[in-house]
Amino acid sequence: MTTRRPHHVFAIQACTTSDVSRSAVTIEKVNPSNFNDFFRLIGKLAQFEHHPLPDEKARKRLREGGLSDNPNYEAYLGFTDGKPIACVTVYLSSTCPASPTFFLENIFVLEEYRKTGVGSEMFRFCQEEAKKRGCEHMEWRVHTWNVPAIRFYEQCGGKCIDRIDTWDTLPRGN
Ligand SMILES: CC(C)(COP(=O)(O)OP(=O)(O)OC[C@H]1O[C@@H](n2cnc3c(N)ncnc32)[C@H](O)[C@@H]1OP(=O)(O)O)[C@@H](O)C(=O)NCCC(=O)NCCS
Secondary structure, three states, rough: EEEEEEEEEEEEOOOOOOOOOOOOOEEOOOOOHHHHHHHHHHHHHHHHHOOOOOOHHHHHHHHHHHHHOOOOOEEEEEEEOEEEEEEEEEEEEEEOOOOOOOEEEEEEEEEEOOOOHHHHHHHHHHHHHHOOOOOOEEEEEEOOOOHHHHHHHHOOOOEEEEEEEEEOOOOOOO
């Protein structure tokens, strides 16, 4: 079955933001020893976005996709006081507009830590990574129903550049 889900497409210039004040978030790349923490947060994001909860097969795919020698995404965890409370997933895409684009696929903060600057810190980290990788801008999508996230992205300086329907032909889940 073909499904369509409307999204806003947002973009922002990649930039260094060293003058911006920091909250106490430590950011680590996802690796074999913290992968389970990442997987737990992805489960909560799936719940938030009304997707099926990732099962063992999904865990294996995610692990291979992120931690193999030829990964198809990168993931980072945000910690406060040693506790994993946030994650982002990103990848590079380049065919259109023919310049490397840093794509922010997911950003998630545990509900009890929201509105304390953690999401902004994770977002700024991504902008800095984009710049380091030679990307002129960072882009992402957001569901049109996710008004709080849209407000967050606007506050981060993002601009809505398009409104698209996302199509797929593959069954979701397993
Ligand atoms: C979107 C999300 C990552 C924001 O993280 P956060 O840590 O709460 O964001 P911050 O505390 O850094 O917020 C920065 C600013 O964004 C705006 N903002 C954040 N959450 C908002 C909300 N629910 N409603 C309105 N504005 C909001 C505010 O202006 C805020 O500044 P303020 O607290 O000084 O008013 C977080 O709410 C989340 O994980 N949501 C669930 C998952 C999700 O929607 N991900 C995005 C999918 S595309």
